[in-house]
Amino acid sequence: MKDKIIRMLRQKDGYVSGEDISDVLGVSRTAVWKTINTLRDEEYIIDSSSRKGYKLIESPDVLSQVEIEPYLSTKYIGRNIIYYDTLDSTNNKARDMAIEGAEEGLVVIAEEQTKGRGRLGRVWTTPKLSSAAFSIAVRPSIKPEDASGLTLIMGDAVCRAIRKVTGLNAKIKWPNDIIVNGKKVCGILTEMNAEIERINYIVLGVGININVDKFPEDIKHIATSLNLELGKLVSRKEIVAEVFNEFEMLYDDFKENGLKNIMDEFKSFSVTLGKKVRVISINEEFEGEAIDITDDGLLVVKLEDGSTRNVISGDVSVRGISGYAE
Ligand code: BTN
DSSP, X not given: OHHHHHHHHHHOSSOBOHHHHHHHHTOOHHHHHHHHHHHHHTTOEEEEETTTEEEEEEOOOOOSHHHHGGGOOOSSTTSSEEEEEEESOHHHHHHHHHHTTOOTTEEEEEEEESSOBOGGGOBOOBOTTTEEEEEEEEOOSSOGGGTTHHHHHHHHHHHHHHHHHHOOOOEEETTTEEEETTEEEEEXXXXXXXXXXXXXXXXXXXXXXXXXXXXXXXXXXXXXXXXHHHTSOOOHHHHHHHHHHHHHHHHHHHHHXXXXXXXXXXXXXXXXXXXXXXXXXXXXXXXXXXXXXXXXXXXXXEOTTSOEEEEOSTTOEEEEEEEEOO
């Protein structure tokens, strides 16, 4: 009922009468009035006049379905958002729902995560109402070995969205960190369940530091947020909706054509290319210069002896020898 009332109020610039709302929704005027008060408790600013009815003055910057949808231009990504105030991890929830048969493009969003997970077993912190934490479940008909391309697609989508909404010069540290002014603003955790030949589901988890004012001492030299870089608050719902808009376009193209159509752009967004990197995997560690990214999304690293190695994103950590400054 809350969402229906918000949608009705939004449709009109002026006031909507309590009677109209109760007629359309088939509920009593007292029920309408109670729901309006609940919305006010949730930071909606709604004016009321005994003669004219209700008028929506301002909506909070929350990441619910009803708040994100005005900014969406997608067909399916973000059209079904499962929204939580608090959750352990949106990736865990999206995984559980995918196991139970969730449809392609289902989105799980939480305003706060208590056990957010990063890559390589790291912890990812999502402070309440100031970041974005969401996961998208997809089931592309591609080979499991091509799935890492999805991380690149998502990175590209986040980069485009940040550029479009804030004008900040967002870049990508291969494969999946989004960097602004030399510091990380976003991480992506892609998790897959597959058989040898066939993907059952993939969960793409995205954490974006949007309006975070302070970072812990141990990471503040490498982490930042969009508002710190821009010097003003950034609309979280616009950023998230724009990521969905960009992701859907890129993902539809990826299913048809692989990565080839975005590779030029992806390379132009890269802070990794041309840099000295250290590649750390479970089995080995080596240094070299990142000289290219293949059409399959592999990082080409030139070693000191002149030989090259193609690095798969999987379980590797790529460190810039001198940070990831641009
Ligand atoms: C990284 O940079 O290590 C990846 C961080 C990914 C964090 C996101 S927040 C939403 C989703 N849920 C999680 O538990 N993790 C991802």
